[in-house]
Amino acid sequence: MSILFIGTASGAGKTTVTAMYCRHLRRKGVRVAPYKAVNLSLNSYVTQEGKEIGMGQAFQAWASGLKPSGDMNPVLLKPSGNGRIQTVLCGTPAGDVTEKKSMDAPLASAVAYEAYDRLRSKYDVVVCEGSGSPVELNLMDRDIANIGLMRNRRVPAILVGDIERGGVFAALYGTWLLLPDDVRPLVKGFLINRFRGDASLLDGGVRTIEDITGMKHLGTIPYRSLKFPEEDSLSDSDGRLSGDNAEEAFMSNIDALLDAALEAGVDFQAIERLH
Amino acid sequence: MPVASMDNITKKVKEEIDRGWIGPDIECPYHPCHFIGQDCTFCFCPFYPCNDLGLGDNIAGRLGKPIWQCTYCLLIHRPEVGRHVMSEIKRLGIQDPKDPRMRDLFNDVKERFYRKGRALMVLGATSDAGKSVTVAAICRILHKRGYLVAPFKSQNMSLNSKVTPIGSEIAMIQTIQAKAAGLKNPDHHMNPILLKPKGDTRSQVMVEGKPFGDYDVPEYYDNFVPGPGIEAVKRNIEFLKQRYDFVVMEGAGSPAEINIYDRDIANMGAAVVADADCILVVNVEWGGSFAYAVGTVKLIPERDRGRIKGIILNNVLGNPSNMEPGAEELERILGIPVIGIVPHADVDLPSEDSEAFRGMSSRGSGGVRISVVKVPRIANFTDLDPLYMEDATVSFVTRPEELEGSDAIIIPGTKNTIDDLLWMRENGLDKAICSFKGKIPILGICGGYQIMGRLLKDPQGIEGKAPQTIEGLGMFDMVTEWDEYKKKVIQDQGCLLETGEPVTGYEIHMGLSEVNEAPLFRIDRFKDSETEGAFRKDDMLFGTYLHGVFDKPAFRKFFLSFVKKGGKPVKMAEPKDYDDHIEENIEKLALVFEKALDIDMLMSIAEGRS
Ligand code: SF4
Numbered sequence: 001m002s003i004l005f006i007g008t009a010s011g012a013g014k015t016t017v018t019a020m021y022c023r024h025l026r027r028k029g030v031r032v033a034p035y036k037a038v039n040l041s042l043n044s045y046v047t048q049e050g051k052e053i054g055m056g057q058a059f060q061a062w063a064s065g066l067k068p069s070g071d072m073n074p075v076l077l078k079p080s081g082n083g084r085i086q087t088v089l090c091g092t093p094a095g096d097v098t099e100k101k102s103m104d105a106p107l108a109s110a111v112a113y114e115a116y117d118r119l120r121s122k123y124d125v126v127v128c129e130g131s132g133s134p135v136e137l138n139l140m141d142r143d144i145a146n147i148g149l150m151r152n153r154r155v156p157a158i159l160v161g162d163i164e165r166g167g168v169f170a171a172l173y174g175t176w177l178l179l180p181d182d183v184r185p186l187v188k189g190f191l192i193n194r195f196r197g198d199a200s201l202l203d204g205g206v207r208t209i210e211d212i213t214g215m216k217h218l219g220t221i222p223y224r225s226l227k228f229p230e231e232d233s234l235s236d237s238d239g240r241l242s243g244d245n246a247e248e249a250f251m252s253n254i255d256a257l258l259d260a261a262l263e264a265g266v267d268f269q270a271i272e273r274l275h
Numbered sequence: 276m277p278v279a280s281m282d283n284i285t286k287k288v289k290e291e292i293d294r295g296w297i298g299p300d301i302e303c304p305y306h307p308c309h310f311i312g313q314d315c316t317f318c319f320c321p322f323y324p325c326n327d328l329g330l331g332d333n334i335a336g337r338l339g340k341p342i343w344q345c346t347y348c349l350l351i352h353r354p355e356v357g358r359h360v361m362s363e364i365k366r367l368g369i370q371d372p373k374d375p376r377m378r379d380l381f382n383d384v385k386e387r388f389y390r391k392g393r394a395l396m397v398l399g400a401t402s403d404a405g406k407s408v409t410v411a412a413i414c415r416i417l418h419k420r421g422y423l424v425a426p427f428k429s430q431n432m433s434l435n436s437k438v439t440p441i442g443s444e445i446a447m448i449q450t451i452q453a454k455a456a457g458l459k460n461p462d463h464h465m466n467p468i469l470l471k472p473k474g475d476t477r478s479q480v481m482v483e484g485k486p487f488g489d490y491d492v493p494e495y496y497d498n499f500v501p502g503p504g505i506e507a508v509k510r511n512i513e514f515l516k517q518r519y520d521f522v523v524m525e526g527a528g529s530p531a532e533i534n535i536y537d538r539d540i541a542n543m544g545a546a547v548v549a550d551a552d553c554i555l556v557v558n559v560e561w562g563g564s565f566a567y568a569v570g571t572v573k574l575i576p577e578r579d580r581g582r583i584k585g586i587i588l589n590n591v592l593g594n595p596s597n598m599e600p601g602a603e604e605l606e607r608i609l610g611i612p613v614i615g616i617v618p619h620a621d622v623d624l625p626s627e628d629s630e631a632f633r634g635m636s637s638r639g640s641g642g643v644r645i646s647v648v649k650v651p652r653i654a655n656f657t658d659l660d661p662l663y664m665e666d667a668t669v670s671f672v673t674r675p676e677e678l679e680g681s682d683a684i685i686i687p688g689t690k691n692t693i694d695d696l697l698w699m700r701e702n703g704l705d706k707a708i709c710s711f712k713g714k715i716p717i718l719g720i721c722g723g724y725q726i727m728g729r730l731l732k733d734p735q736g737i738e739g740k741a742p743q744t745i746e747g748l749g750m751f752d753m754v755t756e757w758d759e760y761k762k763k764v765i766q767d768q769g770c771l772l773e774t775g776e777p778v779t780g781y782e783i784h785m786g787l788s789e790v791n792e793a794p795l796f797r798i799d800r801f802k803d804s805e806t807e808g809a810f811r812k813d814d815m816l817f818g819t820y821l822h823g824v825f826d827k828p829a830f831r832k833f834f835l836s837f838v839k840k841g842g843k844p845v846k847m848a849e850p851k852d853y854d855d856h857i858e859e860n861i862e863k864l865a866l867v868f869e870k871a872l873d874i875d876m877l878m879s880i881a882e883g884r885s
Contacts, residue, residue: 007563010561010563011561044818112868119428133564133565133566136562137604138600165403165561166401166402166527166528167402167528167532169532169534169574170529170570171563171566174563174568175566175567175570178569178608197476198492201492201493201535204474228884
């Protein structure tokens with residue numbers, strides 16, 4: 001079983017929501033593993049086996065009660081300045097990508113989906129995180145982590161929208177509209193992230209989005225100022241983990257967020273039914 | 276034009292007629308008093324009083340008799356008008372403005388030159404999409420083409436306000452946009468509704484620059500918006516359209532917040548009232564821009580959707596041409612042209628984004644470290660912006676230990692002095708700051724100045740939640756008292772007493788202070804002058820009510836001359852007026868937009884031809 005969280009934009013909070021959901025399943029005793037096919041990130045984590053993966057998947061692994069592993073982030077792209085990007089496949093450096101020399105997409109997607117299959121066979125649920133926005137019109141046809149994963153592995157998806165910047169309804173609707181017809185039905189629901197204030201004020205808007213898209217509103221996650229480095233360099237989370245034990249600090253953060261989400265009535269049961 | 280007696284005006288106009296056409300009078304110490312490029316031939320209008328309510332209005336005079344007021348009329352200062360009127364006066368041989376033929380000339384001028392302006396609206400798919408800078412850039416682009424342009428934002432939620440010459444409060448960002456439009460005197464018509472968050476769920480609502488009432492969100496939408504709100508928007512848009520060629524309106528947040536769509540007077544609601552065509556700006560940096568664009572357009576009800584005539588993809592960090600295929604696809608999907616793919620503009624302009632400010636722990640990369648106490652109700656933090664031109668890093672501090680290593684401390688303005696002082700006391704910042712006394716310079720601005728005093732008396736609970744008297748930091752012999760719900764709002768100019776160099780600023784505060792300290796500034800008022808601020812040289816303590824105190828170089832340099840890094844003085848940048856710095860950056864910004872935008876398309880949208 002698996003589920004994919006896709007976001008309306010880079011900093012929509014996919015990483016955190018994915019970690020939170022991993023945590024939720026872990027608390028219930030489900031054997032769960034995180035997965036993000038492609039990660040564009042400066043922050044990486046080196047696993048015990050010496051594999052380099054995105055920082056976010058390390059957090060998500062901890063939230064799942066696991067040790068981070070290379071399969072959790074099979075394609076890692078690390079910008080190294082001057083337009084060069086280092087490619088790391090399943091934790092091992094595999095050369096640079098530049099303006100002129102683009103990524104070997106068939107190879108990368110094969111590597112990515114094989115890693116996904118391995119996780120699927122080992123765990124009860126694989127909680128996947130998408131990458132950026134799935135509907136960048138100039139990049140969509142080369143997508144691996146969002147549309148690609150949905151298309152190739154028929155993974156059901158949940159769309160995460162960030163309300164902090166405003167325009168969340170437009171972002172949800174626009175993303176849904178621009179998705180290709182063959183994968184759009186896989187997007188079953190949406191979450192509104194980083195909300196402050198009285199959630200009932202959103203009711204009218206939420207209902208309209210449900211009506212016109214058929215996606216189900218699975219909950220509104222309250223804003224919490226969480227202190228952990230986000231996946232994307234763009235995230236506006238305002239701090240880094242301090243202290244030696246990053247894992248411990250992170251865990252208490254993610255537990256607090258999960259509790260807040262539960263309290264705010266995020267419908268985890270409905271999400272579980274989507275796997 | 277100031278109100279003056281009729282005889283006096285007649286006399287002045289006769290002098291003007293004798294002098295003949297002069298164009299822009301750059302010799303005049305007040306030039307330009309209205310806008311850059313104005314004609315100064317008629318400083319006193321030959322048509323006075325024209326009684327045309329689309330230009331001027333009646334105000335109550337001293338004896339209850341109405342007086343014709345022309346403060347906001349720009350007609351006679353339009354270059355083509357000044358020249359035409361003077362040449363007609365000469366041709367007809369008119370010597371006295373009372374000549375009955377002046378009325379015909381007025382009618383002829385109106386017929387020839389007066390056109391009611393058009394409004395153009397810049398919408399953003401999100402907050403921080405770049406609406407404010409886009410409005411500023413468009414204002415400058417139109418201004419450079421010789422048009423009279425006014426910025427407008429119906430409703431602004433802002434912690435940074437400025438004071439207009441008549442003592443109205445408007446959002447800081449509209450004053451920057453007005454500057455971009457070449458205007459000298461931004462006024463409250465340009466931002467008729469200003470919401471100032473009070474730190475809880477309520478905001479103080481200002482209408483046309485004056486306090487109107489406090490509202491929480493539901494009250495605001497239920498009671499304010501449908502009545503006084505929409506009326507204020509209508510009135511002020513109409514006012515500006517009557518006086519300017521173009522009104523460049525800025526939306527607020529996203530126009531597609533469908534949960535409040537029918538009560539949103541900041542976006543499409545205002546566009547409808549103004550009959551404005553719209554441009555949608557999307558910030559590309561965060562990704563998802565196409566989704567935001569498509570979703571925004573498609574969620575706007577059909578009856579209003581047609582107003583969106585162009586899209587700007589803003590803040591592109593990489594190569595803009597990479598976006599072109601996506602932009603073409605977007606045009607095909609929406610049937611709306613992308614009128615520009617605008618690269619990230621590296622400009623330094625004060626910005627409104629409290630969102631961005633929230634997560635920020637420091638700014639600038641200079642050698643000395645100036646710690647700013649980030650009180651929870653911080654206000655007018657754009658006061659600090661000129662420091663970024665200097666060799667300084669500004670750190671925002673919320674805990675005592677963060678003060679370690681500071682080379683100077685600033686306590687900024689606050690929306691609520693007493694609550695923020697209590698907050699400082701709770702987390703120990705008060706004592707921590709005092710421990711630096713005499714070692715490094717400490718400056719308090721407005722609320723921060725009040726905090727530095729000895730006593731804060733609020734016998735009626737006007738500032739705090741309950742009546743109370745509390746002790747301040749005791750750095751100045753100063754007692755501040757709130758004894759009535761009254762706000763001092765005024766523009767100031769004067770000089771720094773130590774050097775005699777000019778200083779400008781503005782005051783916005785409740786609570787008045789009794790100060791027994793050497794003052795910092797002399798403030799020149801209409802007839803006399805007064806002193807302002809407190810200064811203890813030996814202890815390097817500075818206090819002032821003046822917002823914008825760093826804008827002119829005099830005080831900035833003076834304050835920094837007390838700051839030492841490892842015993843060495845601060846490297847000073849050349850003494851520059853912050854105003855000039857802003858002007859340079861507006862120009863830089865406008866060039867980026869001018870290069871990236873399809874100007875023909877922009878003009879056809881602005882003129883309502885598209
Ligand atoms: S034209 Fe303008 S300045 Fe002249 S009298 Fe009329 S309102 Fe006043």
